[in-house]
Amino acid sequence: LQMPLRLMWDQNLTGRVNFESHLQFTQVVSTESIGALRRATLRDPTYRFDDLDATLGDGSEKSLTLQNLDRFNVQIRLDQGDLTLGRQSIAFGNSRFVSPSDVFLPFDVRTLDQEYRRGVDAVRYQASIGDLSEIDVGFVMGASAQSQTSAAFLQARTNFQGQDYQVTLIDYADQALLGVGVEGSLGSSGYWAEVAATQGSADYLRASLGVDFALNAFSLVMVEYHYNGPGSEDPEGYLAAQEGVAFDKGGVYLLGRHYLAAGVQAQVNPLLSVSGQALMNLSDDSAFLSMATSYNASENTYIDVGYYHFLGDAVVTATDLEITQGSEYGIFPRSLYVSLRWYF
The missing domain is CATH 2.40.160.100 (Porin)
Structure with missing residues (x-):
């Protein structure tokens, strides 16, 4: 059983600047051991400078709470194009x-x-x-x-x-x-x-x-x-x-x-x-x-x-x-x- 909750914040800061943030929590509950999933969370994040811990708390043998900061960026509309800085x-x-x-x-x-x-x-x-x-x-x-x-x-x-x-x-x-x-x-x-x-x-x-x-x-x-x-x-x-x-x-x-x-x-x-x-x-x-x-x-x-x-x-x-x-x-x-x- 997976129960995801995605919190999204999209805010226009000025006429040309927009901020976007997505944070997702996923509660995983299984009738069997989820050791393989737990080991997978220990891998280094790919194409991320740094990251939050993949899990929230220690969980148990059959349950685990995952967290993922999936978006965290600033979008700037310039005269000639768009510049996006951060996680996207x-x-x-x-x-x-x-x-x-x-x-x-x-x-x-x-x-x-x-x-x-x-x-x-x-x-x-x-x-x-x-x-x-x-x-x-x-x-x-x-x-x-x-x-x-x-x-x-x-x-x-x-x-x-x-x-x-x-x-x-x-x-x-x-x-x-x-x-x-x-x-x-x-x-x-x-x-x-x-x-x-x-x-x-x-x-x-x-x-x-x-x-x-x-x-x-x-x-x-x-x-x-x-x-x-x-x-x-x-x-x-x-x-x-x-x-x-x-x-x-x-x-x-x-x-x-x-x-x-x-x-x-x-x-x-x-x-x-x-x-x-x-x-x-x-x-x-x-x-x-x-x-x-x-x-x-x-x-x-x-x-x-x-x-x-x-x-x-x-x-x-x-x-x-x-x-x-x-x-x-x-x-x-x-x-x-x-x-x-x-x-x-």
């Missing part, structure tokens, strides 16, 4: 499922609550160039702003003949990423393509290609192929792959090499929406399936119901030297969740 959300890429250029703490597709992306500590400047172009440049600070834990980025976006183009440069942890992307429409369908090449202590390529199309005025279907260079073709290589810089600092969380994703969204009526998606690891024939429905019960109240289903080899082999899983998704249990969201 930074996302790159145009892909719908997995973006190769998205380095700064992207959501794992299995994450249940994706309403608010995890914030990073950064200085960011965004400016429009003409009516159809924008430049985005900044510095992201890791632990104590050391070079091995921090990053710098530059992204340029423009529109030409109805198509959106973007170029992304990111320097992080002795790695240099160059990403390019395009998206637009082909008749009644939309498309996107994105590729990112990374060089440094580890060289790899990631790419996504996808299309979407409307079945009618109320439903949308999306399909995407993703190539994950840092991943492994064989489940025996999954453990070694996770020890690389791509997983530690590069925003990579998929273990395999080739993926096919599909999703559908439908607005049943103004108050009820349903969605479903599938992510298939083509390297080991495992898959993650999810279905969800959201109902707007009142002006500020939402009820969500969803189901996670995992397919694949569930065998885990342990030796004195290593642990090998039979597939990426087969080891996870099926789960059903109910969520109540209330905004006040």
Whole structure:
């Protein structure tokens, strides 16, 4: 059982200066030991100069209170652009499922609550160039702003003949990423393509290609192929792959090499929406399936119901030297969740 409480303060200080703060507390209660979750909170915060303790108090074997200062920034509107100082959300890429250029703490597709992306500590400047172009440049600070834990980025976006183009440069942890992307429409369908090449202590390529199309005025279907260079073709290589810089600092969380994703969204009526998606690891024939429905019960109240289903080899082999899983998704249990969201 998880019970999150998110406290948000958004205050206009002057005509050009705005302050934003989000602090979330999550009470976790389980019928079994949550030792693995407790150990995960001991990891150093990624792309944060410093941070609050991940837990509030000592908790117990089966309960824990998490805290996360997710936003804490000042936004300054300048004559030529916008300057944001402090903890903020930074996302790159145009892909719908997995973006190769998205380095700064992207959501794992299995994450249940994706309403608010995890914030990073950064200085960011965004400016429009003409009516159809924008430049985005900044510095992201890791632990104590050391070079091995921090990053710098530059992204340029423009529109030409109805198509959106973007170029992304990111320097992080002795790695240099160059990403390019395009998206637009082909008749009644939309498309996107994105590729990112990374060089440094580890060289790899990631790419996504996808299309979407409307079945009618109320439903949308999306399909995407993703190539994950840092991943492994064989489940025996999954453990070694996770020890690389791509997983530690590069925003990579998929273990395999080739993926096919599909999703559908439908607005049943103004108050009820349903969605479903599938992510298939083509390297080991495992898959993650999810279905969800959201109902707007009142002006500020939402009820969500969803189901996670995992397919694949569930065998885990342990030796004195290593642990090998039979597939990426087969080891996870099926789960059903109910969520109540209330905004006040």
